[in-house]
Amino acid sequence: MMKRVDELLDSRLMARLDTLDVVSRKVFMGKVQGERRSRRRGQSVEFADFRPYVPGDDLRFVDWNIYGRLDRLFLKLFLEEEDLSLLFAIDCSTSMDAGTPRKFDFVRRLAMSLGYIGLVNQSRVGCFAFGGDRVERLTGLRGRRRVRELGEWLLSRESGGAFDFSKAMRTMALGGQGRGVLVVLSDFMLADGADAGLRAIAGRGFDVFAIQCLAPEEVEPASVLTGDVRLIDSELGTPVEVSMTSRVIEAYAERLRQHTEALRDASVRRGVTFMQVRTDMPMDDLLLTYLRRRGLLK
Amino acid sequence: MTWLDPVTGLIAMGSILPPLLALYILKLRRRTRTVPSTLLWRTATADLRANVPFQRLRFSVLLLLQLIVLALLAMALAQPESDAGARAGRHALFIDRSLSMRARDVDGDQPSRLDAAKQAAAERIAALHAGGFWLGDSASIMVVAFGGQPAVMSGFTDGPDQATRAVEAIEPVDGATSLSEAIELVRGALATANPDDAGAAAPEEVVFEVFSDGRVVDLAEVALRPEERLVFHSVGAADSMNRSVASIGMVRDPEDPALVKALARLIHWGSQPTEAELELVVDGLPRSVLPAPVAMPAAATVDGVLRPGEVEVSFPAIALPEGGVVEARFTMPDDLPGDDGAALVVPPPRDLRLALLGADDFILRSALESLDPASLEEFTAEEFSQRAAGDPAFSRSFDAVVARGAFPATLPPGRYLLFGDPTGVPGVETFGAKEGSVVVGTRGDHALLRFVAVDELVVHSHTAMVVTERGEVIIEGSEGPLAAVSVGASRQLVIVPFDPLDSNWPFQRGFLNFVSNAVQWLASFSRPLTIEPREVGQSERVEAGQPGVSISAVHESGTVRQATSGADGLAIVGPLDRIGLWRIQSGGTPIRTVAVRGPGPDESRIDAASALPLPSMGATIESAGNSTGGRRALWPWLLLASIAMLAIEWWWYLRQV
Numbered sequence: 005m006m007k008r009v010d011e012l013l014d015s016r017l018m019a020r021l022d023t024l025d026v027v028s029r030k031v032f033m034g035k036v037q038g039e040r041r042s043r044r045r046g047q048s049v050e051f052a053d054f055r056p057y058v059p060g061d062d063l064r065f066v067d068w069n070i071y072g073r074l075d076r077l078f079l080k081l082f083l084e085e086e087d088l089s090l091l092f093a094i095d096c097s098t099s100m101d102a103g104t105p106r107k108f109d110f111v112r113r114l115a116m117s118l119g120y121i122g123l124v125n126q127s128r129v130g131c132f133a134f135g136g137d138r139v140e141r142l143t144g145l146r147g148r149r150r151v152r153e154l155g156e157w158l159l160s161r162e163s164g165g166a167f168d169f170s171k172a173m174r175t176m177a178l179g180g181q182g183r184g185v186l187v188v189l190s191d192f193m194l195a196d197g198a199d200a201g202l203r204a205i206a207g208r209g210f211d212v213f214a215i216q217c218l219a220p221e222e223v224e225p226a227s228v229l230t231g232d233v234r235l236i237d238s239e240l241g242t243p244v245e246v247s248m249t250s251r252v253i254e255a256y257a258e259r260l261r262q263h264t265e266a267l268r269d270a271s272v273r274r275g276v277t278f279m280q281v282r283t284d285m286p287m288d289d290l291l292l293t294y295l296r297r298r299g300l301l302k
Numbered sequence: 303m304t305w306l307d308p309v310t311g312l313i314a315m316g317s318i319l320p321p322l323l324a325l326y327i328l329k330l331r332r333r334t335r336t337v338p339s340t341l342l343w344r345t346a347t348a349d350l351r352a353n354v355p356f357q358r359l360r361f362s363v364l365l366l367l368q369l370i371v372l373a374l375l376a377m378a379l380a381q382p383e384s385d386a387g388a389r390a391g392r393h394a395l396f397i398d399r400s401l402s403m404r405a406r407d408v409d410g411d412q413p414s415r416l417d418a419a420k421q422a423a424a425e426r427i428a429a430l431h432a433g434g435f436w437l438g439d440s441a442s443i444m445v446v447a448f449g450g451q452p453a454v455m456s457g458f459t460d461g462p463d464q465a466t467r468a469v470e471a472i473e474p475v476d477g478a479t480s481l482s483e484a485i486e487l488v489r490g491a492l493a494t495a496n497p498d499d500a501g502a503a504a505p506e507e508v509v510f511e512v513f514s515d516g517r518v519v520d521l522a523e524v525a526l527r528p529e530e531r532l533v534f535h536s537v538g539a540a541d542s543m544n545r546s547v548a549s550i551g552m553v554r555d556p557e558d559p560a561l562v563k564a565l566a567r568l569i570h571w572g573s574q575p576t577e578a579e580l581e582l583v584v585d586g587l588p589r590s591v592l593p594a595p596v597a598m599p600a601a602a603t604v605d606g607v608l609r610p611g612e613v614e615v616s617f618p619a620i621a622l623p624e625g626g627v628v629e630a631r632f633t634m635p636d637d638l639p640g641d642d643g644a645a646l647v648v649p650p651p652r653d654l655r656l657a658l659l660g661a662d663d664f665i666l667r668s669a670l671e672s673l674d675p676a677s678l679e680e681f682t683a684e685e686f687s688q689r690a691a692g693d694p695a696f697s698r699s700f701d702a703v704v705a706r707g708a709f710p711a712t713l714p715p716g717r718y719l720l721f722g723d724p725t726g727v728p729g730v731e732t733f734g735a736k737e738g739s740v741v742v743g744t745r746g747d748h749a750l751l752r753f754v755a756v757d758e759l760v761v762h763s764h765t766a767m768v769v770t771e772r773g774e775v776i777i778e779g780s781e782g783p784l785a786a787v788s789v790g791a792s793r794q795l796v797i798v799p800f801d802p803l804d805s806n807w808p809f810q811r812g813f814l815n816f817v818s819n820a821v822q823w824l825a826s827f828s829r830p831l832t833i834e835p836r837e838v839g840q841s842e843r844v845e846a847g848q849p850g851v852s853i854s855a856v857h858e859s860g861t862v863r864q865a866t867s868g869a870d871g872l873a874i875v876g877p878l879d880r881i882g883l884w885r886i887q888s889g890g891t892p893i894r895t896v897a898v899r900g901p902g903p904d905e906s907r908i909d910a911a912s913a914l915p916l917p918s919m920g921a922t923i924e925s926a927g928n929s930t931g932g933r934r935a936l937w938p939w940l941l942l943a944s945i946a947m948l949a950i951e952w953w954w955y956l957r958q959v
Contacts, residue, residue: 245332256346
């Protein structure tokens with residue numbers, strides 16, 4: 005059980021993350037001026053285009069040099085620099101309370117690390133925790149000084165209940181958090197599939213990254229499950245009796261592969277980047293190598 | 303098939319089946335583990351079950367295989383045994399006790415085929431009376447021994463002990479194997495068993511079960527009725543080899559009657575030629591051995607019939623001044639020792655005792671004196687008749703009685719050479735006189751005509767005759783028989799129906815030879831060179847002299863036959879049903895020794911047949927094979943099958959997981 009913020013993100017890793025930034029494949033319109041280009045023309049120093057002057061335009065942006073040569077009024081347009089909205093949807097269901105390392109700890113550490121990167125780069129960071137019927141949120145964080153606040157909020161979250169992915173995505177879509185990068189952290193063990201949830205979030209201007217976090221024993225169950233066992237679903241409580249034979253293990257592996265492929269296909273169809281990571285993966289490698297390679301960080 | 307212990311099998315089945323089914327109904331006790339999600343497990347595993355303590359019994363190959371294994375084990379515990387044929391009904395067991403059944407070619411601890419056949423019959427009786435859980439009816443069994451004279455050892459009985467004892471009481475005989483008479487015995491027993499059913503529309507079925515080596519000589523006479531069925535239980539090996547001394551004969555030296563030479567005929571039933579060493583035993587002691595082994599040819603098929611290889615051998619002459627029991631036998635026994643020897647009883651030589659009827663018969667007296675008889679007594683016909691009437695043994699005390707013209711009115715028992723009209727001679731019918739007869743034919747090979755030339759014989763007159771009692775014409779004249787012999791039970795006659803003086807015969811050398819031959823031939827009936835061996839199974843007639851005398855015949859194997867003389871002082875002892883020598887004795891006092899010869903070469907063939915051909919029915923009865931043992935335990939096969947099923951189940955289980 006983690007109790008300190010530095011357990012979520014130690015200073016050594018923090019120092020290495022300072023050089024990273026979250027990448028969005030889309031250009032968003034932020035709420036305040038930030039450090040990213042916006043499609044909205046604004047008041048930055050970076051020139052974007054010209055357009056004819058119409059009455060009511062700010063005369064300060066009239067290009068008088070062109071007026072002198074062409075005797076016509078043109079207005080100079082500049083790119084607006086806006087901040088990036090970085091949102092996390094964290095699965096806090098009971099199923100995340102399993103695994104070695106614990107999946108819930110892993111996603112909190114990952115959210116902490118990505119949130120730190122966002123805060124350092126003046127992005128607007130927000131976190132949503134879904135577990136059972138509850139939705140807990142922490143929004144409006146910006147700047148390095150909010151890092152601790154983010155860490156403490158993550159530490160105070162607890163796992164419990166089921167994870168309704170479709171409901172969570174609808175909440176995110178209608179939450180008015182503005183456009184931005186949405187990172188969904190879950191194990192995606194969804195009985196009804198992820199299609200409905202992805203459909204709800206698609207088209208809302210989010211650049212969605214779905215990261216499936218699986219414990220090692222979920223990928224390789226033979227390491228912990230042997231013989232005749234009665235498996236209890238941690239969320240639903242439903243039992244399943246299984247005789248751990250090689251044939252059953254193979255069938256499980258095949259079913260997991262099919263499940264992952266279905267998630268990946270659904271994500272691709274909705275323009276979502278899907279990734280699967282194991283919780284025993286070192287955070288350094290995950291952030292500095294894997295996520296950079298997959299385009300979430302740069 | 304019967305079940306020796308069906309209750310145990312049922313108990314085992316009943317006690318194991320419910321737990322087995324329960325194991326399939328009740329779910330396994332499993333360790334509980336909490337996992338993040340059972341989503342993938344639910345679809346990935348095949349043995350997921352609903353969350354209830356019981357489940358519907360589903361079809362499972364494993365369950366099916368286990369049920370089969372359980373059933374096989376339960377059946378094995380019930381100890382099923384297969385039966386040889388039908389159980390209930392009437393069964394007549396025919397046990398062959400003939401000579402060939404003494405062969406020692408059977409496996410196991412049985413000393414002979416007969417013992418093996420008796421054991422098989424006893425097991426068959428046990429099987430027929432096995433009872434059992436499902437089949438409670440027992441058979442009615444009759445036991446008949448055949449071989450030589452068939453004998454009913456036990457009538458139809460429901461008691462297995464009685465039938466078994468009857469089988470055990472069967473002793474070997476050395477007769478031929480004759481089945482038809484034995485079957486007739488059984489049919490007779492069936493007809494008298496229940497006379498009320500004699501006219502029934504459907505006679506009761508009867509099964510003839512024959513325990514034999516299959517060498518039955520009268521199979522052609524065996525015909526089964528519709529209600530009869532024959533089961534053949536073959537006994538013995540098909541490749542057994544046997545050779546036998548078929549017969550033995552003796553020849554006495556004419557110059558020295560004390561010297562005799564033995565002749566033996568050997569047969570061999572093997573498919574390959576062989577050799578055998580032969581020895582001559584006199585009174586139990588080896589007396590002579592052939593200098594080299596006798597080469598015996600193999601049996602060969604002639605006209606579709608297998609014939610044994612035969613060879614005749616002669617031993618060097620030996621001196622038997624006191625007579626004795628002479629036996630030719632092989633030095634090395636084969637599979638059937640019973641026919642490895644043949645014996646003869648040789649009486650001591652005896653001088654001629656002759657009688658001449660008719661005074662001053664110079665021609666015949668001269669002829670008889672030339673034979674150098676021990677005695678030559680002359681009588682008139684009347685004197686001879688009177689003496690014979692006073693002493694029944696008088697006429698038989700002469701080796702030959704020679705008469706010319708004048709014959710006794712009633713010819714007493716004895717041996718006679720008669721010249722002249724034979725009218726009134728018993729066994730001869732006459733038809734008047736004939737004249738001018740010449741020889742038209744002879745039995746040249748007859749002993750009486752040895753060195754006798756009758757081509758120039760001319761008979762002026764003779765009596766036409768016909769010999770009616772076991773007669774044979776040896777010289778046929780143009781007008782009727784000129785010489786004949788009659789061999790009756792009490793009289794042996796040589797009849798010449800003319801007076802030699804009415805022919806030119808006395809002037810020919812052949813006449814003396816004829817008289818000599820006739821005397822010697824007649825004498826052979828009173829003092830044979832050998833005592834003719836008895837046929838196996840015959841009885842011996844013994845003159846005890848007075849009634850109430852106990853006579854016994856003791857075979858060399860120890861078999862004893864006893865009889866007591868009747869009012870006439872005669873005792874019939876027998877049957878002498880074993881080959882070899884029998885000592886006839888009265889109260890321990892030896893009377894004589896009798897040799898009994900075998901039934902013939904066919905009985906020496908001992909290669910066991912696998913089937914009984916019935917030519918009259920155009921059918922062949924195959925041997926019942928191993929089922930001669932009656933019941934055969936099946937539990938080892940069931941156990942083997944259950945192990946195989948377990949292996950299959952294990953393979954199926956591994957294939958599933």
